[in-house]
Amino acid sequence: MNYRHAFHAGNFADCMKHALLCAIVEALKRKPTPIRVLDTHAGRGLYDLSAPEALRSGEWHEGVARLITLADGPLAPFVTLVASHGAPRRYPGSPMLLEALLRPQDALVLNELQPEEAAQLKRHLPHRPVHRRDAYECARALTPFPERRGLVFYDPPYERTDEFERLSAAIAQVWRRARGHIQAAWYPIKHLAPIHAFHHALREAGLRDVVAAELWLREPLNAARLNGCGLVVVNPPYGFESEGMALLQALLDRLSDGEEGAGVRIARIADE
Ligand SMILES: C[S@@+](CC[C@H](N)C(=O)[O-])C[C@H]1O[C@@H](n2cnc3c(N)ncnc32)[C@H](O)[C@@H]1O
Numbered sequence: 284m285n286y287r288h289a290f291h292a293g294n295f296a297d298c299m300k301h302a303l304l305c306a307i308v309e310a311l312k313r314k315p316t317p318i319r320v321l322d323t324h325a326g327r328g329l330y331d332l333s334a335p336e337a338l339r340s341g342e343w344h345e346g347v348a349r350l351i352t353l354a355d356g357p358l359a360p361f362v363t364l365v366a367s368h369g370a371p372r373r374y375p376g377s378p379m380l381l382e383a384l385l386r387p388q389d390a391l392v393l394n395e396l397q398p399e400e401a402a403q404l405k406r407h408l409p410h411r412p413v414h415r416r417d418a419y420e421c422a423r424a425l426t427p428f429p430e431r432r433g434l435v436f437y438d439p440p441y442e443r444t445d446e447f448e449r450l451s452a453a454i455a456q457v458w459r460r461a462r463g464h465i466q467a468a469w470y471p472i473k474h475l476a477p478i479h480a481f482h483h484a485l486r487e488a489g490l491r492d493v494v495a496a497e498l499w500l501r502e503p504l505n506a507a508r509l510n511g512c513g514l515v516v517v518n519p520p521y522g523f524e525s526e527g528m529a530l531l532q533a534l535l536d537r538l539s540d541g542e543e544g545a546g547v548r549i550a551r552i553a554d555e
Contacts, residue, residue, distance in 0.1 A: 284397055286440035292330030293343030293374035295538045296512040298350060299498045300438065300469040301380055302361045302530050303514050307434060307467060308384045309360075310520030319390040319433035320381050321425055323418035324440070326395060327403035328378040332371060347371055349537045357529040358537075377436060378408055390430065394421045419453035427461035437468040447481045455488035458517060465518045472511035474503050482552045485515065493517050493553040496527045498534055502544025515552065524549050 291297065311318045332343050351371050353362045364383060368375035375383075378393050385391055394414040395401040405413045414421055422435050435457055439446050447470070454466050472478060485493055499511035516523060531547035539545040 284440075284442065286397075286442050287336060288326045288376070288400075288440075289330055289334060289336035290340040291342055292337060292376065293332055293347035293370070294340075295342075295346045295498070295500065295534075296469070296471070296509065297374070297376075298346045298361075298538065299512055299531070299534055300514055301365075301375075301377065302358060302534060303496055303516075303527055304377060304436060304467065305361050305364065305380060305384060306526050306530060307465060307516070307520060307523065308381065310523065310526075311432070311434060311465070312384070312386065312389075313520075314432075315388075316432060317388040317390065317430045318385075319392065319428040319430045320385065321392045321394070321422065321428075321433070321435045322377050322381060322438075323394050323422050323435065324438040325378045325393040325400075325404055325413070326376045326438075327400045328376050328407035329368065329403075330374045330376060332374055343371065343374060345538065347374055350534075353533075353537070356533050357526070358533045361530075377438060378404060378411070381436075382408055382411070390428075390433075392425060394418055419449055422453050422457050423460070426457050426464060428464065431461075431463065434465040434467060437466070439469075441471055447477055448484070451481055451484040451488065454485065454515075454517060455490060458488070458490050463518065465516065465520065467517075468515045470513050470515065471509055472497065472499065472503050472513055473509060474506040478513065481515070485517075486553050490517060490553050492519070492555040493551070494519050494524060494527075494549055495552050496531060496549045497547065498531055498538070499544060499546050500539055501542035504544075
């Protein structure tokens with residue numbers, strides 16, 4: 284495992300995944316009954332954007348730095364939340380955002396395989412369980428949730444060539460074990476063939492009610508670049524497609540440089 288998220292924290296892809304993640308959690312909170320969130324690739328929780336890794340990549344300049352002055356519109360609650368964690372000097376990862384959003388009756392379970400990242404995470408959130416297991420094994424082992432309501436969030440590094448296959452197999456298994464649970468999985472868009480294969484695999488596994496939200500910065504022609512990213516959502520909450528589109532459009536307005544092929548979409552991968 285060579286991947287270090289500190290190079291990428293707060294970039295456009297983080298902003299996209301986290302704005303949509305927050306919207307899903309807010310939707311789950313519309314009912315007072317408890318929910319559980321399992322963050323399978325949690326990372327370290329909080330990133331210092333003045334650390335050497337963040338300075339070297341500078342990716343956050345094209346991400347959170349472009350959003351931080353937004354005071355209204357659909358992204359405003361997300362921007363307020365990241366600012367409350369110190370953005371743009373520090374950027375909160377998914378565990379800190381979830382920690383801030385969940386209510387006393389809800390449960391948050393974190394998993395991170397890389398030892399140093401897991402140790403940092405435990406320092407930031409000492410009262411939360413932090414597992415150090417393979418993400419997909421963890422998702423299978425910890426579902427269905429005792430609360431019977433909640434979200435499994437997958438955010439893999441895509442270092443392995445079989446990541447999409449392992450991810451789709453895990454989503455399908457969790458779906459069979461816990462049909463009502465929401466599952467959300469972030470993916471990079473470099474070129475289209477792996478994305479089409481991923482969506483196809485989810486359909487072939489028999490999953491129902493699946494959408495894919497995508498933000499494209501440009502036509503994905505050069506597979507060496509991160510041209511955009513997506514979030515597959517199984518059992519999206521009511522209203523996700525319209526709320527998600529508003530968030531994606533607001534992200535595009537700030538994050539796109541107007542390159543050919545830039546755009547957003549929410550497509551149905553499998554019907555209800
Ligand atoms: C994209 S980062 C996660 C960022 C985090 N979700 C956030 O939003 O702040 C991916 C993380 O997965 C961890 N990781 C890599 N392979 C893993 C595996 N098989 N199981 C669990 N974690 C893994 C990496 O160490 C890295 O911290």
